[in-house]
Amino acid sequence: MTVLSTRALNRATLARQLLLERSDTPALDAVAHLGGLQAQEPQEPFFGLWSRLRGFDPAELSDHLVQRRVVRTHLMRRTVHLVTADDALAWRARHDAMLRQRVFGVYRSELDGTDLEELAAAGRAVLADGEPRSMTQLARELAERWPGPGARALGEMLMAVVPMVQLPPRGLWRTKAGVRNVPLASWLEREVDPPSTDGSDPVGQALLRRYLAAFGPAASADLRAWCGLAGLPAAVAAVREELITFRDERGRELLDLPDAPRPDPDTPAPVRFLPAFDNAILGYHDRTRIIDDAHRGLSVAGARVVLVDGRVAATWTAEAGTVTVTPLARFSRAERTAVTEEGEALASFLSADSSDSGDSGDDVHGVRIGEVASP
Structure with missing residues (x-):
């Protein structure tokens, strides 16, 4: 065999993740191809698509969210993902048992003895008025019937037993908004596909x-x-x-898959800036194809990372007018130049129309490469 x-695995991953070269794929098709984007941090999917798509316009993704072509929902690994509406409806029932088990894994003592079908029915009854609610609001409205579990445990399990979506404006470009939930089926006007x-x-x-x-x-x-x-x-x-x-x-x-791309291992890989929790890293049990074991913790700590020659080589932040890159090891002169050029492109993307956005935190105009991170 x-x-x-x-x-070789690294280059295959980069090609399939649209990171070996930017794609002309429309944003909706890219979200579908990637199987969704990690989205617990609402702005991160925009950075992920910018690194993957040529000429990406964040307004395009925002419009898909408003027009209900994509949704924010708990799905893979019980984390918030931005997925196409079709995938959310097709996949949700297959994830039900996992979602419940993971909530029980955290809140088993609080939820022991809770009738989950009864909880789901009560939650749907509360939501039948069409008003979006936060998880805390939902839990409080159910607390009289279930006074034992705390609001957090009750709310988390309700999210698992009733498929929900987080409504815009949460998740729109340069918009800060709290979580408001409604049932997935009511938002998309179609029931979740039944399990096999x-x-x-x-x-x-x-x-x-x-x-x-x-x-x-x-x-x-x-x-x-x-x-x-x-x-x-x-x-x-x-x-x-x-x-x-x-x-x-x-x-x-x-x-x-027989016909999937497996590029030559010597194929050059461009510098790419990835968002926090990007599935190009989190989507594997063995992540050594893209990140060294010594730095694996970055992938679950919410660090935004920079790929150099296809591997995680730095972290990045954007604040106070500057994209700051912190290398994990010293860059060569050529690497430093490439990181600076891509960082300047990211700075331009982040600063575009920022004067009208109301989000001064991402009004970015330059790049700074800092000292090598301490081990």
Whole structure:
């Protein structure tokens, strides 16, 4: 079986994540191709698409959110993702058990004995008036019936048992707004697709194919790390004959689509600035294809990172008029030049129309490369 080097896997990831060269793909199609974008920090998807799409206009993504073509909802790994409306409806039921289990993992003692179907029915009854509510407001309206669990535990579980979306203006470009929830079905005027009952797991099969198109070649453990779903062996088994297999340098079996891009490992990789919690990093159990184990903690700490030669080589922030880059190791002269050029392009993107945005925090005009980060 062919062994793919870490560098070969890196270049495959960059190509499929639209990071090897910017794409002319429309924003909606890019969100679909990527299987959604991590979005618990509302502005981060805009940075992610800017790094991937040529001539990206943030107003395009905002319009898709307002027009209900994309939604903000708890999905993969029980984190807020920006996904297409079609994917939210198709995938949500397959994630139900995982969402509930993860809430129980945090609040089991508070929620022990709670009838989840009764909670879901009560939550839907409260929301039937069409008024959006915060999670805290929802929990308070249910607290008389369930006085034992705290508001946080009750609200978190309600988000798991009733598919919700976070309404705009939260998630719009240069807009700060609190979370207001309504049921997914009412917002999109269509019920969530029902779960399969014949054991074939068509949604799991679709998730596998979509994952490999955007993240492969990858192991089954990587697929689980991306979506949070443990029960996918049947889907993998059903699709396996369609796939080809490799091994990585650690000996793991990697699955892939036959015709997916696997660029030459020596293909040059441009500097890219990634947002916090980008799935190009979080979408794997073994992240060594893109980040060194010594820096793995950055991927879950909310750090925005810079890719140099395809790997995480720095962090970045934007405030007080400057994009500041903090290298993890010393840059060569050529690397420093490339990082500065891409940083200046990012600064221009962030400062465009900032005078009308009301968001002075991202009124950015320059680039500063700081000292190497302390170990």
